Amino acid sequence: MKKYALILLVVFFSCNKTKPTVSPTFDGIVSLNTNLSSSEPLTNYTIEYQAVYAMGAKGAQTAAPWGSLNPTGSTFDFSPISNPYFGLSTLKTIGFESIFLNIPIVAINNRSMPTDIVNLAFDNPTVKSRFHALIDAIKDQLNDNVKYIALGNEVDTYFASHPTEWTAYINLVEDARAYLQTFKPNIQVGVTTTFAAASSSAAGQVSLLNTNMDVVALTYYPTSSNFTVNDPAAVKEDIAKMIALAKGKPLVIQEWGYPSSTTLGSSEQKQADFLTNSFAQLKTRGPTNFPFVSFFKYRDWNAAYVQAITGQSAGQNFYEFMSSLGLKKNDGSEKAGYQVLATELKK
Numbered sequence: 001m002k003k004y005a006l007i008l009l010v011v012f013f014s015c016n017k018t019k020p021t022v023s024p025t026f027d028g029i030v031s032l033n034t035n036l037s038s039s040e041p042l043t044n045y046t047i048e049y050q051a052v053y054a055m056g057a058k059g060a061q062t063a064a065p066w067g068s069l070n071p072t073g074s075t076f077d078f079s080p081i082s083n084p085y086f087g088l089s090t091l092k093t094i095g096f097e098s099i100f101l102n103i104p105i106v107a108i109n110n111r112s113m114p115t116d117i118v119n120l121a122f123d124n125p126t127v128k129s130r131f132h133a134l135i136d137a138i139k140d141q142l143n144d145n146v147k148y149i150a151l152g153n154e155v156d157t158y159f160a161s162h163p164t165e166w167t168a169y170i171n172l173v174e175d176a177r178a179y180l181q182t183f184k185p186n187i188q189v190g191v192t193t194t195f196a197a198a199s200s201s202a203a204g205q206v207s208l209l210n211t212n213m214d215v216v217a218l219t220y221y222p223t224s225s226n227f228t229v230n231d232p233a234a235v236k237e238d239i240a241k242m243i244a245l246a247k248g249k250p251l252v253i254q255e256w257g258y259p260s261s262t263t264l265g266s267s268e269q270k271q272a273d274f275l276t277n278s279f280a281q282l283k284t285r286g287p288t289n290f291p292f293v294s295f296f297k298y299r300d301w302n303a304a305y306v307q308a309i310t311g312q313s314a315g316q317n318f319y320e321f322m323s324s325l326g327l328k329k330n331d332g333s334e335k336a337g338y339q340v341l342a343t344e345l346k347k
Contacts, residue, residue, distance in 0.1 A: 025347040026279055028287035029098040031059030031294035032341070033255065034086075037305035037330075045085040046094075052298055053094050056345030060096040061254060061294040062086055063153065065104050065112035070134050072116045081141055092145045100254065100292060101142075102150040102192060105131070105172065106158045123171035131176050139183045148188050148252050148292060150217045151176055156197035156206060166205050174212050190217035192254045199241045207245070216246040219255040219296075222274070227321040229259065229266040232274035239281045243289055250291050257296035260335055261320035271327075272336035279344050295341060300326035 032055070034048040049060065064080035071077060081088050081101070091099050104112045111118050113127075120127050142149075151173045159166050177189040190213045198206040198218060210216050222230040222238060242251055258274040260266050275295075282290055300323055303314065312319035327338040 024283070026282040026287070026290075026293075026344065028282065028290045029059035029292045030057050030345060031061045031096075031098075031100065031292065032057045032327075033061055033294055033297040034299070035297060035301075036299075037302045038308070039302065039305065042083070042085040046090065048298055049086060049091065049094055049096075053096060055342055058096060059098040059100065059292055059294065060091045060094075061100040061102075062088075062091065063102040063104065065107055066131070066134060067112045067114055067118075069103070069138065070114050070130070072114045074133075076134075076137050078138065078141065081138065088141055088143055088146060092143050097145055098147045098292060099143075099145050100148040100150070100252065100294060101146055102153050102254065103134075104153040104155075104192075105151055105176075106155045106169065107153040108157050109161075110158065112153075122165060122168035123175075128172060128175050131172070132179050135176070135180050135183065139180075142184055142187065144186075146184075146187060148190065148215060148217070149180065150190050150192045150252075150254065152191040152193075153254070154194050154219055155191055155209075156193045156202045159202070159205065160197075163205075166208070170209055173209070177213065188214035188250070188252070190215040190252060192217040192219060194218070195220040195238065195242065198245055199238075203245065207247075210246075210249065213249070215250045215252045216242075217252045217254055218242065220253060221255070221257050221259075221296075221321075223259070223264070223321070227259070227317040228264045229270065232258070232270055232277050235274060235277045236281055239285060243285065246289070251289055252291065253293040255296040256293050257325045258337075259321045259324040260337070261324040263315060263320040264317060264324075266324070268335040268337065272340050275327075275337045275340040275344075279340075295327070297326050299328040299332065300324060300330040302330045 032052040034045060034052060036044055068080050069077060084090055088099060106112060114130065117127055117130055173191055180187065180189060191209055193206050195218045222234045258271050260268045260271040306319055306323040307313055310318045310322050327341055328334055
């Protein structure tokens, strides 16, 4: 009798061990990119930012290249961050509690610097001094809801063809971060790279780049080099790689997206499945690892704009990628993924 009682006790306690729990919601800040086609009126920015806020997104992501804010010399143009449509004050007024601002010194394949210093070495004293001057000029516009600043956008694509410039760039962004934080110590600074390069071809350089940054900033699109999609389930393994390469630092995701074009082996359902899998993993990993995730994007660009930025036409892979990242079509009709995101945000 004692033998059977002991067996029952063992079974009881084995079945009642505390199991790891998964949050029913993702408690990090979610953003939804609203970048519009160039032909659309600027007033649409406010409309779409208000729409994504109404969905439940509490974060906003925007960009203002150094060369746009400071075209040359002591000439400044604050409209990219002060305009009434998507300026920093407007985003705060709408209600976004966490704003990610990219001020790229390098943006994808190009330097985004003032024209009179664009050809100087990144760590030239004049370049460092001029970036200090930029910070002096804009610091009062960096309201308390600006939580993150990136100093480059997918910079690994530029350094793939300029590999000898990595060290000088790292020196510049470390100096810029230190100077910025003398005025805004609560803003966390990073540099956005692609997940693809950070986890493979440029892993060593990106690791050095992030050594003295506050956060690891990434863009994430699970596709092959020709833009055909990976399986939506790949997000589980990819998130594990992100956490490993972050080495304990928070991961701030500037762009998290998946195209829906059938040309790329995808579909609206695959895009929706990717979002479902993404939230399942983000809930498990939590906001300590992922405090800010910006999904890309709210609505597709129109055909003319995609042709202009890709140099391709319908049926070609880069065109299809860039034209189908939205959770809504350009006409505003919803794809399956829109409801996935809307449901998660309502939770």
